[in-house]
Amino acid sequence: MINIYKKIEMALPAIIFALIFIVMMINIVTRELSSQALDWPIEFSRYALVWLTFLGTVYLFRTDNHIKVDAFWNYLCKKLNPKTIAVLETLKLLIVIFFSSFLSYYGYVFSERLKFFSSPSLNISQSYLYIIVPVSGALITLISLIKIYNIFTKRG
Amino acid sequence: MLILIGMLFLFMLLGIPVAFSIGAASVIYVFLDPSLSETTAVQRMVAGVNSFTFLAIPFFIFAGNLMNSGGITHRIFEFAAVCVGHIRGGLAHVNVTSSVIFAGMSGAAVADAGGLGASTIKAMRAKGYGERVSIGVTAASSIIGPIIPPSMAIIVYAIASSQSIERLFAAGIVPGFLMALSLMVMIYLFSERLKCPDEKKASRKAIWVAFVRALPSLMAPVIILGGIFSGIFSPTESAAIACSYAIILSIIYKDFSYASFKASVMSSVVTSVQVLLIVASANLFAWILTSKEVPQTVSQVILSTTENYLLILLALNLLLLLVGLFMETVAAINLLVPIILPILTIGFGMDPIQLGIIVVLNLIIGTLTPPFGTVLFVLSSVSNTPVEKVTKYTATFLPPLLLVLLLVNIFPALTLWLPEFFFGK
Numbered sequence: 040m041i042n043i044y045k046k047i048e049m050a051l052p053a054i055i056f057a058l059i060f061i062v063m064m065i066n067i068v069t070r071e072l073s074s075q076a077l078d079w080p081i082e083f084s085r086y087a088l089v090w091l092t093f094l095g096t097v098y099l100f101r102t103d104n105h106i107k108v109d110a111f112w113n114y115l116c117k118k119l120n121p122k123t124i125a126v127l128e129t130l131k132l133l134i135v136i137f138f139s140s141f142l143s144y145y146g147y148v149f150s151e152r153l154k155f156f157s158s159p160s161l162n163i164s165q166s167y168l169y170i171i172v173p174v175s176g177a178l179i180t181l182i183s184l185i186k187i188y189n190i191f192t193k194r195g
Numbered sequence: 196m197l198i199l200i201g202m203l204f205l206f207m208l209l210g211i212p213v214a215f216s217i218g219a220a221s222v223i224y225v226f227l228d229p230s231l232s233e234t235t236a237v238q239r240m241v242a243g244v245n246s247f248t249f250l251a252i253p254f255f256i257f258a259g260n261l262m263n264s265g266g267i268t269h270r271i272f273e274f275a276a277v278c279v280g281h282i283r284g285g286l287a288h289v290n291v292t293s294s295v296i297f298a299g300m301s302g303a304a305v306a307d308a309g310g311l312g313a314s315t316i317k318a319m320r321a322k323g324y325g326e327r328v329s330i331g332v333t334a335a336s337s338i339i340g341p342i343i344p345p346s347m348a349i350i351v352y353a354i355a356s357s358q359s360i361e362r363l364f365a366a367g368i369v370p371g372f373l374m375a376l377s378l379m380v381m382i383y384l385f386s387e388r389l390k391c392p393d394e395k396k397a398s399r400k401a402i403w404v405a406f407v408r409a410l411p412s413l414m415a416p417v418i419i420l421g422g423i424f425s426g427i428f429s430p431t432e433s434a435a436i437a438c439s440y441a442i443i444l445s446i447i448y449k450d451f452s453y454a455s456f457k458a459s460v461m462s463s464v465v466t467s468v469q470v471l472l473i474v475a476s477a478n479l480f481a482w483i484l485t486s487k488e489v490p491q492t493v494s495q496v497i498l499s500t501t502e503n504y505l506l507i508l509l510a511l512n513l514l515l516l517l518v519g520l521f522m523e524t525v526a527a528i529n530l531l532v533p534i535i536l537p538i539l540t541i542g543f544g545m546d547p548i549q550l551g552i553i554v555v556l557n558l559i560i561g562t563l564t565p566p567f568g569t570v571l572f573v574l575s576s577v578s579n580t581p582v583e584k585v586t587k588y589t590a591t592f593l594p595p596l597l598l599v600l601l602l603v604n605i606f607p608a609l610t611l612w613l614p615e616f617f618f619g620k
Contacts, residue, residue, distance in 0.1 A: 049461075052464045052468065053457075053460050053461060053464055056253065056257075056460060056463065056464050056467070057460065059250065059253075060254070060257070060435060060438060063250070063254075063431070063432065063435040064435060064439060066432075067428070067432050067435065067436065081247050084247060084250055085245050085246065085247055085250070086245075088244055088245070088246075088249065088250055088253075088471070089241055089244055089245050091253070091464070091467070091468065091471070092244045092468060092471040092472055092475060093472075095464055095465075095467070095468030095471075095472075096214075096468055096472050098468075099465060099468050099469065099472075100212070104465050104469070105212030105213070105214060105215070105469060105472070106212060106213050106214070106469050106473065106523050106569075107207075107210050107211065107212045107213055108207050108208065108210065108213070108521065108522075108566060108567050109210045110565065110566035110567070111208045111209075111210070111566070112208070112209060112210030113210075127209065130209075131209055131210065131211050134206060134211055134215070134219050135211065135212075135215050135219070137219055137222070137223075138215055138218045138219040138222055141222045141233070141236075142218075142237065142240075145233045145234050145236065145237045146237050148233075148234055149234040149237045149238060152234070168241070168245070169237070169238075169241060172237055172240070172241060
């Protein structure tokens with residue numbers, strides 16, 4: 040179950056990335072051949088980029104791939120005892136949870152509000168664009184909780 | 196406002212991912228300030244990446260990765276070797292020259308350092324070059340990548356300052372070549388102390404053979420930059436075309452494999468998302484700054500303190516270098532530009548194009564210095580050398596780069612002449 044989730048979480052951003060690439064090439068080729076520009080590829084690519092960003096964020100967060108400044112933190116880890124570090128580590132994750140639950144709650148409120156606004160060329164509801172924000176926020180919250188759980192079970 | 200900035204730095208120091216630090220600090224501020232709406236905050240984040248122009252970033256990253264894995268980079272290195280390899284300093288010149296060519300098709304310093312850099316270091320070590328010159332020159336020349344177009348950092352600046360990407364791209368060309376030139380002069384003068392063995396001059400025939408082998412690779416910058424500057428393709432489209440071209444070339448070169456293609460896609464996704472999420476949260480932060488009229492306040496304070504242009508210029512560069520030490524480039528551009536742009540352009544009449552190159556150059560030099568030296572980390576891992584040593588070797592080659600920075604500050608023509616030549620006033 041968890042393995043399937045991990046596979047999907049990794050594959051989805053890659054698939055979106057590939058899709059944007061293909062759609063963009065279709066757009067260029069059709070424009071050069073028929074001298075008529077399509078308008079849906081640009082809108083599709085923009086929406087997909089938003090999805091890529093927020094879905095990819097979940098994968099990067101779980102695998103600890105986000106850019107961070109760890110020089111000072113590594114220094115702290117050498118100086119402080121393991122218990123304090125575990126507390127600080129939890130505190131860091133709580134700050135992340137604060138941010139991710141903000142995204143999930145207000146992201147949901149915002150996408151609900153846009154339910155009846157549709158996009159100009161694809162003609163789909165704008166809430167599909169924003170719904171990825173609460174989804175990603177909820178997943179990050181969940182992963183952070185699991186990370187906190189791991190800190191306490193490992194160091195007892 | 197100081198609370199906001201204080202929290203931001205505290206979170207970053209604790210090692211919370213940069214994007215989350217910016218986001219969490221901003222959200223706390225939004226909660227504290229009743230005039231800012233929570234749902235608008237979400238909307239600002241999404242708006243930050245809901246942009247067709249930003250699509251250029253993932254694709255230029257992808258193009259760089261594809262060229263590294265598809266044997267294109269290697270051919271460029273071979274070609275540079277027969278052209279400049281015999282000059283006193285040998286492969287060190289080759290290192291710089293191939294970085295310049297690679298810069299014409301890749302948008303990030305880490306792609307240069309991690310792909311091309313890895314193979315140049317290997318070649319230089321095999322021929323008995325000193326570690327200092329092998330690693331130091333690779334690091335220093337890799338930051339030519341973000342100055343010569345295409346460039347990820349310049350795209351980010353262009354969007355943050357609403358300037359034309361094409362003009363900014365053109366503005367980076369002269370400074371980029373100056374960086375290469377100044378590094379090569381330094382290598383030439385100190386080649387003995389840097390322990391560079393002498394190399395034989397390649398025969399005309401060898402040069403021709405290498406040229407023909409490398410020609411399709413050399414066409415990549417021509418296609419990308421030609422497409423952008425002639426106006427046939429938008430920067431985003433030319434990035435996508437660069438990817439297709441790299442895929443086709445690697446199939447022709449028989450270097451294409453599904454496994455390495457998949458690895459390129461995955462690593463491009465990771466790098467792109469890192470950047471894009473920072474852009475999203477920085478957009479939220481910038482929205483708070485502008486709603487609270489921070490840029491206006493700061494510029495009033497500064498303009499009332501001094502009207503001396505040179506002093507302001509000095510302060511600007513020191514600020515940028517300092518921020519570049521501690522902060523990721525994309526985040527720094529997004530957080531600083533809303534504040535410094537009005538001060539320098541409206542207050543002192545500086546051209547926003549020149550300012551762009553100054554900003555990017557300063558911040559990119561910061562990627563060569565600890566504690567936040569992304570290029571150093573990449574080189575340390577590809578060369579199996581501790582970060583401290585890589586830092587020391589790299590520091591040797593910082594003076595020529597700082598000299599170019601100085602020139603770009605003093606002479607606006609270095610950045611403004613080419614864009615005016617291409618696109619008019």
